[in-house]
């Protein structure tokens with residue numbers, strides 16, 4: 001007799017440990033067998049994407065780390081011996097206390113990846129751990145190039161708590177500007193979330209387009225949401241030049257008086273100066289820069305300016321040296337056209353409540369706070385100095401200035417894959433006294449660790465609540481942790497207790513921690529467990545459904561108004577009015593260095609993995625076996641490349657390999673690769689590859705010193721050459737044998 | 739007697755592969771096996787006037803199935819409701835069905851036998867649920883129902899969207915319909 005149970009939980013393919021699609025997990029005789037979408041979950045209403053449906057293979061993945069390992073060889077040697085959890089945690093606790101004693105708490109760095117979610121339980125617990133330890137150096141590569149740098153500009157230019165997100169539901173014009181158009185979380189879509197800023201939500205876009213809204217794609221490649229005849233217009237922009245397009249659109253809109261006069265009069269200052277300033281940024285000026293015909297630029301500008309309910313989703317990860325011209329211009333554009341916080345435009349998201357507990361930041365000693373790495377960066381100061389700037393952390397490790405960090409705790413992150421440049425990261429890891437990596441699978445970073453701790457997947461972990469908008473949802477344990485793996489939250493609690501911090505960590509009581517996390521919304525874990533399938537809806541607050549909340553949004557701006565001439569930015573060396581600077585590696589550079597006019601960038605998201613996650617999952621990997629670079633057929637012909645060839649792409653900074661995919665939907669002067677490729681897939685006989693130069697990592701092609709001056713955002717635009725090459729070298733994993 | 743059919747609303751397909759992986763997840767099909775659904779992703783036209791096409795291709799559940807007609811072993815049969823079912827025990831792996839199917843919907847498994855084509859999720863439909871791909875498609879691009887009932891959602895959607903099967907020229911009378919069929923059928927790589 002089969003013993004089958006169905007357990008409601010959440011998927012963890014997008015925002016690990018965060019608010020995700022609802023899932024029903026099938027368990028038969030103690031084995032997790034398959035999943036289906038939970039029709040009662042408002043985010044996905046029964047749907048699941050490819051990633052979500054590979055959950056079972058992800059859990060039973062033979063590639064997983066299975067037991068704690070202690071490094072025995074030198075750094076990077078990956079010589080490990082299995083150890084007990086007891087011994088590993090005791091040793092880590094002792095060494096952390098010792099380092100704190102000898103060198104100060106600020107020399108202990110916490111590095112956490114996107115894989116372990118932002119802002120949720122993981123995040124708060126780990127911040128609290130670091131604060132009690134006495135350090136605030138909580139950082140990673142991702143936030144230094146992705147969401148936060150641009151957010152800094154938005155807050156400076158138009159205020160508000162977060163990004164203004166597209167109100168797809170009511171829009172008559174939808175502009176997807178250098179986004180993945182839903183590829184980041186294709187099943188997310190039925191509910192209002194902050195996500196609509198992190199990921200476009202395809203269902204809402206499709207619904208609206210079917211009702212007659214126009215969809216405009218601004219991207220070097222034609223993305224899937226624009227397929228099947230859906231794109232009203234595709235503007236194949238040259239990568240890195242978005243600031244020029246935005247300025248030209250602004251020029252047209254102001255010249256043709258398509259602005260919202262009453263809004264400007266009431267809520268903006270400095271319009272006349274802006275008007276004079278953008279005069280020279282005509283579409284004709286932008287044409288040779290962006291590679292887009294002036295007439296197309298004019299048309300899109302007119303459409304945006306004259307459509308009352310028009311929304312924009314702009315990439316949260318533009319990754320430009322010239323981030324400022326793009327971010328400042330687009331934010332300004334939304335404001336002066338009256339699309340800000342109005343139905344169908346870009347509106348602000350206020351959740352009905354927050355799940356949280358104190359991170360005990362007052363415990364961080366003053367000296368430690370003052371020594372925050374990267375505090376010289378405006379972006380770090382502007383965000384309240386809560387987290388270090390990761391490139392500054394690496395620099396400090398390398399140079400010992402202003403001091404040498406000693407230990408790095410890496411939870412669900414792989415800086416060797418994400419950092420620019422990876423070789424420098426490898427060197428930096430080698431200089432630390434203690435490296436601890438906690439992850440579900442082996443990564444290139446694990447081989448630099450003194451201790452590798454095997455995390456259980458969320459499907460094997462205890463209850464984790466998450467809240468978006470007003471919906472409270474619960475992730476639950478499907479099966480017990482496999483092998484000798486453990487829930488990283490429980491591990492953190494235990495580590496804290498071993499270090500003598502039990503009083504601040506609920507004496508290790510997991511349920512007590514979750515209940516405190518839930519306390520602000522007045523729900524207990526048991527109440528939520530009883531409603532695990534449908535979740536709990538909190539009462540909506542008044543502000544959630546209001547629009548034109550300008551007084552609240554602009555509260556922190558001078559005079560409570562948008563400063564079109566931005567003195568605050570000027571004061572820290574920025575541009576008071578948006579100026580186009582461009583990326584450093586432009587056509588002029590190509591000419592100077594006698595290189596072909598060929599640009600490279602990488603796409604931010606794809607349907608079948610979340611950044612580097614899940615590339616080793618057979619169901620997903622069989623859909624794309626190798627890292628690919630998209631190349632226009634004419635360009636391919638010019639360089640003697642055929643579909644499926646391994647190619648070598650070389651920039652002034654390094655070389656990577658990829659398989660050529662001929663794609664007529666990309667600019668002839670642009671190549672688009674993918675980041676996060678190094679995993680092998682033993683089931684399909686595919687080897688692991690290196691994230692270093694000559695391997696399969698686009699980060700070796702970029703120069704990490706090409707940073708936006710205020711935000712520190714790092715360029716992912718570079719000039720390259722391409723030629724036929726051999727497959728990349730195989731990396732032999734060593735952690736496996738344990 | 740209901741006559742089940744499927745409508746692919748091409749306008750709503752985002753090409754996410756949810757149906758492709760979902761089908762394998764539900765039926766516990768191994769990776770590396772052909773699977774029952776394929777995703778077509780092709781781009782036509784000349785830059786910048788290009789059009790990208792994304793849509794799933796599955797067994798068309800033909801009323802006059804070429805696969806059944808050629809199978810000499812009764813391994814490929816239509817059940818009492820007309821759905822195409824593969825009887826793995828009877829299949830000798832001759833591959834005639836692969837050659838015969840005008841839609842390229844059949845492929846051989848790594849064990850040398852014919853891949854079990856889509857059966858519209860017999861198990862689920864018998865329990866009153868839609869096929870798995872239909873339930874899981876995040877965008878609602880797949881509509882399932884009774885073609886014999888003129889008021890069913892699928893019948894109404896087919897009429898409203900002027901959907902039709904692919905390649906009617908083969909006269910196999912598919913039960914799978916596509917919106918924009920004329921455009922997309924040009925893009926399907928034929929079985930060799």
Ligand code: SF4
Nearest residue numbers: 011013014021049052
């Ligand atoms: S979009 Fe896909 S991966 Fe993301 S949460 Fe939903 S089912 Fe999971």
Ligand code: SF4
Nearest residue numbers: 751752754756757875
């Ligand atoms: S699940 Fe739906 S949207 Fe995704 S590929 Fe299949 S039919 Fe298209």
Ligand code: SF4
Nearest residue numbers: 797798800804805839
């Ligand atoms: S589509 Fe091919 S496999 Fe399916 S019933 Fe028709 S002939 Fe047979």
